[in-house]
Amino acid sequence: MSLIDVEQAQQRLFSLSSAVEADDLPFAQAHGRWLSCDLMALRDQPWSDLSAMDGYAIRYAGLPGPWTVIGESAAGGDCALEMGTHEAVRIFTGAAMPKGADCVLVQEEAEIRAGQLVLTGEGPDRPGKHVRARGSDFANGTLLLGKGSKVGARHLALAAIGGHSILPMHRTIKVALFSTGNELVEPGMQGRPADLPASNGVMLRAMLTGMPVTIDDLGIIPDDLAAQTNAFRRALTADIIVTTGGASVGDHDLVKPAFEAVGGSVDFWRIALRPGKPLIAGRKDRTLFLGLPGNPVSAFVTATLFLLPLVRHMSGANDPLPPLTSKILTQDMPATSARANYIRAIVENGNVRPCASQDSAALLSLANANALIIRPPHSGPAKKGDQVEVILLS
Structure with a gap:
């Protein structure tokens, strides 16, 4: 089987799978995931014309005043007041504008003298000054976030103010992981000079931290065809099986035949890549298999180029590949x-x-x-x- 280039291998890997099923998730579980469909606004923001400053709601045509203050508008409710050209309403930031008002005179430029509101500064220079118009951020029905968008903290805030409490995401992806090699021992368990602490599992679990996955770590599997075949059989309930080691062409490289022994089909094997040439990708029914090299740097590079993008792709991401x-x-x-x-x-x-x-x-x-x-x-x-x-x- 000839070597294939990195970009071709990535696209072939993506073609083996599609996004997993959708699931509605509360905000507490949605951070860091990708939307399964477009998210539309369910309300206008702001819900009404609101004041952006503390001061007085006035009509621009009434400048330079004076004005008679006829009431007050505070944040948290509608304002039923209706005012004329030379009337004003005391208003606070976030409060609804009264009918007839089209701008706000900030309090630093106004005083009450002899019962009248008078201008002491330059005043608003146009209608709409210091007013947040209804729907100026977005209107009901506006596209807030597109399908495949990754949801971060600022997107959660947008979704919340847009009227949502749950978000359409994809379900958590199940990843089964095991390392192969007779020389491997659990970290901290080294007894003989030839024992090699298993670092790949630790590294891959950390790389997957924060992603929408659950990990079933099967540990270290020896270089034995029956043992590796059994490990694959146990892992077939996962969405993705990831192995490290045993992916090359030596006598003790048994990952490929073990996967084929459980009915798996290899799609490609060996990449035109340094480090990371002996990489295997295949599928058994709906389970994807990714066999990474055993050398830790090769495992890291191939996980960066293939495993993490595969998880993003199956999670519905628009842009699963690492940014350049x-x-x-x-x-x-x-x-x-x-x-x-x-x-x-x-x-x-x-x-x-x-x-x-x-x-x-x-x-x-x-x-x-x-x-x-x-x-x-x-x-x-x-x-x-x-x-x-x-x-x-x-």
């Missing part, structure tokens, strides 16, 4: 071969420099990095001062 930005290189870089290179790097003051070590097992350089430089396949040498595309790592 441009930075200026601070040193020369060599040409690339037939594989895209995703290079650990450090962004500082708008510039970017590669980390010294790019070994796929070197976690220290990954921990120190805050970005990945993207070098497409067959790219010529990059020079200091060139613009390069970068994925920022949060």
Whole structure:
């Protein structure tokens, strides 16, 4: 099976799945998820013409006054008062404008003298000054947020003031996770020099934190076909099965045959990517399978490019892929071969420099990095001062 490029692999992965079923969620559970349909306003905002300042509601044609104050309007209710050209109503921020008023004289520019309201400053310069017109933010029926929009704190505020208390989202995605390898032990359990603490599961669980997923961590599975087949069988109730290790072509790389043993079908295997070439994607009924490499940097890069975008895609996101930005290189870089290179790097003051070590097992350089430089396949040498595309790592 020949190598496929990163962009083609991402689109093929998305084509294996669609967004999971919709579910209405309260605000407390909606943050960080994606809308399953358009969200429309259920009310006008503001609900009426409201004052934007403390002062006096007046009619612009009555300037420069004086005026007779005929009443008061405070926030929280309608104003039944109706006023003439030389009448005013004491008004407070957020209060409804009385009938006949079209602007607000702020209190700093007015005084009461001998029972009359008089102008002491410049006053409003036009009708509508210091007035929030009814529906000026949005009207009933306005599109507030489109399908596939990610909902953050400001969007929750918009939905609430738009009249909603629950939001149309997609249900939580079930992810089953296990690591393969006879050399792996649980973190903190190292006994022999050859024991390798399992870091991928810890890392992937953290990468999925804050996403709309539940994780079933099956732990470490040895390099045994029957054991890995059984792990797949146990995980088939999940929406996504994620493995690390065992995805290459060695005698102990058993993930692919184990997945096929439970009836799974592999869609693609091996990506034109460095690090992360031995990546597997497939499906068994409605369950997606993503086999990530065992080297931790490769696992991180492929999770960034494939696992997290897959979760976003199945959650209904319009833009599931990681956002790209441009930075200026601070040193020369060599040409690339037939594989895209995703290079650990450090962004500082708008510039970017590669980390010294790019070994796929070197976690220290990954921990120190805050970005990945993207070098497409067959790219010529990059020079200091060139613009390069970068994925920022949060």
